[in-house]
Amino acid sequence: MKCDKCYNAAIIHQKYSGMHLCKRHFEKDVERKVKGTIRKYKLIERGDIIAFALSGGKDSTVVLHIIHSLFKDLPGIQLIAISVDEGIYGYTEKTLETAKQVCKKLNIRHEIVSFEDQFGLTLDQMAILGERAPCTYCGVFRRVILNRTAKALGATKLATGHCLDDEAQTVLMNLLRGDMERLIRLMPAKKPGLVPRIKPLRNVPEKEVALYALLKELPVLFDACPYAHLSLRAEIRDMLNVFEVKHPSTKYSLMKSFDILIKSLKKEMEEVGLQRCEICGEPTMGNMCQACKLLKIIESRR
Template sequence: MTIKCKKCSTPSIIYQPYSGLHLCEKHFYEDLERKAKLTLRQRYPIKKNDVIAVALSGGKDSSVALLLMHKIFGNRPDIRIVAITIDEGIAGYRDESIARAKELTERLGVEHIVKSFRDEYGKTMDDITSEKKLLENHFGDDKKELGACSYCGVLRKKILNVVARDIGATKLVIGHNLDDEAQTVMLNHFRGDVERMVRFSAASELDGFIVRVKPLRKVPEKEIALYAYLHDLPMELTSCPHSFGALRKEVRRMLNGFEVNHPGTKYSLVRGFDNMVPLLAAGLEVSDIRNCEICGEPCNDSICQACKMLEKSI
């Protein structure tokens, strides 16, 4: 028996347990794009003459984020869109994803910049993981070494911010989806780091930091994957070889289980977090922004986290 779209008589291609809707391809596109546009309008309004940098890894999330930015703003002559790809130097993984990223930017006619860990730090992510055994630091215990994902994330974010600032970007779009946001909320709770919670939610510019825009933060990962597939986007689907054992994977499995049994759990978690953050921020004295004594980049300590990590990896 064919199930019809809730909004028309066309056969549906997806069922959303959290909304109870069956949607056809046309209305699925409209639903996803509506969520992204609403998020942009409410949290990250795009202004005249904005320069939008898009962090493009070559995976499904960042590829869909770039496609949406191009669809929504690509015809505006006052808006410049630039894709930025970071080559961490991960053999058998990053080369393929960079190729997919280049293919997409060429298809869309979007300017594309590629920067590498080797050029910026003098070493690749493979070098860092082979120099020293890295243990997962789940709860900030200084006696333990940070895991590979922690190193990679911090070092990548630093380059993205530097490149975005250098090209005059006013917004830095990242492809975090609903699943990513819900997982990060739980991880911040596990760490008990209230200041990190407030910084994570920031939607305004801080000195030296480009505003991070998350148009997909209210879109489930599975829906992004379907949207990318239906648009035949070139994207790399293999997993990073250094990601095994990360705490995020455990949180991911836990939240997916809750979502199956209680549809809408991830939305509720993110919505509750959004409502809670203003209350936390009002009673929290956030660290002042200063310049790193080693690299000069903005941070909330005398030495930025990236430089601290690079010293540990020597």
């Protein structure tokens, strides 16, 4: 099959768009989607210090690679990478090693911050002591570490590798849980104490992120986290993938609905005020942040 934009052989068929694309046009298409997202949501401005949450996986590596290639020559934009050492036996060592290679290749400052240093426990220990799925602790504590570290580094934006699949899964998960507060929090917003998060891959399907990483020969770890299968997200991911095969464009449609829904929820979003956690001082909706609540429960079981 030929590429729909030139005479070269196609390497991918995008069922949702109907297009067949060759290597060059596929890479351009991914980069076009990223540029479009940056423009549409005004994600990057002159003077930004962008901290990247770099896990060593394909998504965060691809986003760092594309933003680096787009902005590296632009004066006034600084890029820094932050990796979190969660302490997952047999896994974290590999992710950190890959993240180090990426930063070395791109010549980017790299900070590594661990759960153990920040909270006194590794994720493996939390998983044994706690009652919740490991991903719950991981998500909450990683968010705190990333925000704290980005703030300490003077970052004006915190970029994550969330792609279309991650975002669609989060939207559906929060809808199924009836958690409108978390749904609202998905929208980029300026909140005191929180470094604004940006998600330039929001419009790129996960399979295309993986293919882009392979074609560009980026140093990426494709191993799955040993805890991944225990999460609700894994069930939602499988369900959405089945839907996507049967009804191409399901994930884009879900995000389109979210974008429309969020406009009418915007007023409520502005009313969700943040306070400081009475224990750690991080921004939170109540008196105590989720991380401190979880830590208290874990400590009581030690």
